[in-house]
Amino acid sequence: MPSRLSPARRRRLSPPRTLPVSIEYIFEKLELEYGPIEWQPRYNALDELIFTVLTQHTSDLNAERAFKELQKRIPTWIEVIEADVKEIARAIQSGGLANQKSVRIQRILNDILERHGALELEFLKDFELDEARVWLTALPGVGPKTAAVVMAFALGMPAMPVDTHIHRVSGRVGLIRAGTSADDAHVVLEKIVQPEDRFNLHVLLITHGRQLCKARRPLCDRCPLAGRCPSSGKFV
Numbered sequence: 001m002p003s004r005l006s007p008a009r010r011r012r013l014s015p016p017r018t019l020p021v022s023i024e025y026i027f028e029k030l031e032l033e034y035g036p037i038e039w040q041p042r043y044n045a046l047d048e049l050i051f052t053v054l055t056q057h058t059s060d061l062n063a064e065r066a067f068k069e070l071q072k073r074i075p076t077w078i079e080v081i082e083a084d085v086k087e088i089a090r091a092i093q094s095g096g097l098a099n100q101k102s103v104r105i106q107r108i109l110n111d112i113l114e115r116h117g118a119l120e121l122e123f124l125k126d127f128e129l130d131e132a133r134v135w136l137t138a139l140p141g142v143g144p145k146t147a148a149v150v151m152a153f154a155l156g157m158p159a160m161p162v163d164t165h166i167h168r169v170s171g172r173v174g175l176i177r178a179g180t181s182a183d184d185a186h187v188v189l190e191k192i193v194q195p196e197d198r199f200n201l202h203v204l205l206i207t208h209g210r211q212l213c214k215a216r217r218p219l220c221d222r223c224p225l226a227g228r229c230p231s232s233g234k235f236v
């Protein structure tokens, strides 16, 4: 069957022909810098999904406050479905965009109940990675990043979530082509990073983006990747 992707889009979904810095090199240097990573689930999969919705356009700290307050005021997901949406918005107001997020959370929960018949997502562990991604991204307002967070952090599946830090660092070190969107970067990075390395590399790249490869003023002079990074020293 002929591909429906345009040549430009096909190009954005493919890794650069040669990587200026190998994944192994990045892995080794960042692990030395930040220490080894160990996967541990934070929440069950449904809690992780709702928590991730709350993190949209705000800090993890604000999202955690909103999530705790929601659990305190409306303790079960079935009660959240049945609650007045304004009550949900009041509970999550510390996470910002409370009016939009309250509606989105109720829609997501309703959709899960309708499609799966229960308010849980652990069943996705039995799915193939792409099948689970398709299931999750069919939920209202759930994009590739949110789906990948749920799969990687709660279900232990080899997805690689791409947030703003990973998108920026990947672009600077040349793992993705210029102009590749964060959504498309999920596809590219999963092509070049081995399944068993994705979670750890995700955590290392986020840490690197926060601590050294910062958005405005990356600290290239202190960066362990500087010797091979094509963007090194370009930000003075």
Ligand code: SF4
Binding pocket: 169, 172, 173, 212, 213, 214, 218, 219, 220, 223, 224, 225, 226, 229, 230, 231, 232, 233
């Ligand atoms: S050398 Fe600079 S641009 Fe490259 S990864 Fe390090 S901090 Fe980022």
